[in-house]
Every structure is written in C-alpha cells, then in structure tokens.
Amino acid sequence: MQLKKFTLINPKLEASLVFQAIETVIQAEMIEVALKKSNSLESRRRKLTSSLVVCLIIAMSYWSSDSMTTVLKNLVNGLNKQWTKLGQSWKTPVSSSITEARQRLGCQVMSQSFKIIAFGERINAIDVG
Numbered sequence: 001m002q003l004k005k006f007t008l009i010n011p012k013l014e015a016s017l018v019f020q021a022i023e024t025v026i027q028a029e030m031i032e033v034a035l036k037k038s039n040s041l042e043s044r045r046r047k048l049t050s051s052l053v054v055c056l057i058i059a060m061s062y063w064s065s066d067s068m069t070t071v072l073k074n075l076v077n078g079l080n081k082q083w084t085k086l087g088q089s090w091k092t093p094v095s096s097s098i099t100e101a102r103q104r105l106g107c108q109v110m111s112q113s114f115k116i117i118a119f120g121e122r123i124n125a126i127d128v129g
Contacts, residue, residue, distance in 0.1 A: 018062055019078040022055070026117055031055070034112035040105055047093055048101040054113060055079065057102065068098045 031051045035041050042050050056072055063071045073092050093101075 015074060015078055018059075022058065023079065026058070026113075030116045031113060034109050034116055038106070038108035038112045040109040046101070047090070048097065050105055050109070052076075053098075053101045053105045054109060056098070057105075057110060067095065069093075069095050072098060 028051065031054050034054070035050050040050050052072075052075070055075055056068070059071050059075050060068065063074065066074075069092055076090065076092070
C-alpha cells in the first residue's frame with residue numbers, strides 16, 4: 001500500500017496573537033497561585049522572577065526553534081506590564097542565568113500551573129492574598 005502525497009500545514013501566527021492568547025487564557029494570578037502552592041516564590045528580588053520564568057517555559061514550546069534568550073526578549077517586549085513586572089533598566093540575562101532560573105523554579109510549579117489552567121482549579125482570594 002502506497003501512501004498518498006501530503007503536506008503538513010504549518011500555520012504562522014503573529015507574535016502579538018500568541019501574547020494575546022497567553023494573556024487571555026492564563027491570568028497572571030493563576031501563575032502566582034501556582035508559585036505559592038509549589039513553594040516556588042523567590043525569597044529575594046531577582047532579575048528573572050519566577051512568574052517570568054513560568055511564562056518563558058510556556059513560550060518556549062511555541063518558539064521551540066529559537067534560543068531561550070530570544071524567546072525571553074520576545075516575552076518582555078510583547079507581554080503586558082502586569083505580567084512581566086520589570087523595571088525600566090531591565091536587560092536580557094545571559095543564557096546560563098536563564099538555565100539556572102529554570103532549574104531553581106523546578107517542575108512542581110509547572111504541574112500546579114497545568115492543574116489550575118487546564119482543569120480550572122478554583123483560585124481563592126486566600127490563594128492570591
């Protein structure tokens with residue numbers, strides 16, 4: 001049996017549409033709750049906040065052929081300021097710093113984020129506050 005000729009459809013979405021989709025589906029509060037539930041909040045102020053690293057990990061799946069540094073630059077330039085919470089003097093960190101931030105974050109927060117986002121786990125005022 002011979003296979004018919006076919007092509008894969010590879011739709012190209014503009015980055016602005018991706019950011020709009022992320023901000024619509026995933027509320028910043030959802031990530032904060034996931035960070036609290038997984039004990040992944042940073043104990044000191046860092047250049048790469050835990051919430052930004054969560055967004056980076058999500059975005060890396062969309063821009064999988066780009067470097068982590070490029071994806072991070074896209075995030076910071078494209079996401080709403082309530083998401084990034086970065087100062088005016090923020091500069092893109094080197095890739096080793098991004099890797100360390102991902103390792104520091106761990107996998108528990110991504111598991112918690114998935115539960116909250118995919119299964120609509122309820123967010124209480126107690127969780128956010």
